[in-house]
């Protein structure tokens with residue numbers, strides 16, 4: 272993806288998230304220069320850097336963000352390697368017409384919540400022993416109430432509703448009737464190792480640096496900032 276496209280997306284998302292009444296932490300809006308000044312003044316942002324908090328704009332390297340892409344912001348996250356925090360929280364901005372890859376997680380169990388906007392539609396399948404889609408019936412919890420669905424069901428979550436995605440459950444999602452502010456509350460999130468995509472693809476986009484970053488992405492900190500830890 273071009274950095275200029277990522278910059279435009281983040282500017283739009285900042286405005287839209289604020290319009291939904293959801294406030295991100297102050298550092299979500301720091302420029303590269305503000306980050307560097309704050310680091311030079313001695314702040315410790317280990318959790319942010321080590322656990323890849325912050326902005327995450329991806330087209331899964333398919334160069335078609337508007338049809339196959341997602342913008343996320345990880346607000347908090349632990350690490351089995353670096354700290355005691357065993358949980359994570361993020362938001363996802365799901366635009367209409369945008370799809371994302373069918374995947375499951377080996378380790379992470381996650382609740383995905385429609386925090387507002389349009390309808391959030393999530394398609395689910397079980398996974399077979401070789402990573403294939405299973406045609407078995409699925410049992411999942413919607414807002415704490417266990418329900419049974421056929422394989423491939425598209426579950427509609429209205430604002431306020433949520434689904435619990437257990438390990439090994441294939442899922443992908445999209446929005447209808449408007450952009451959705453989706454929340455995620457989960458176990459520790461490691462997008463480098465814990466995604467099993469049905470069709471192999473890249474989780475993060477390669478970035479063409481055609482202009483300076485407006486905001487740093489979760490994979491940008493080491494690339495753009497000078498810090499010792």
Ligand SMILES: [Fe+2]
Nearest residue numbers: 374376381442
């Ligand atoms: Fe997921």
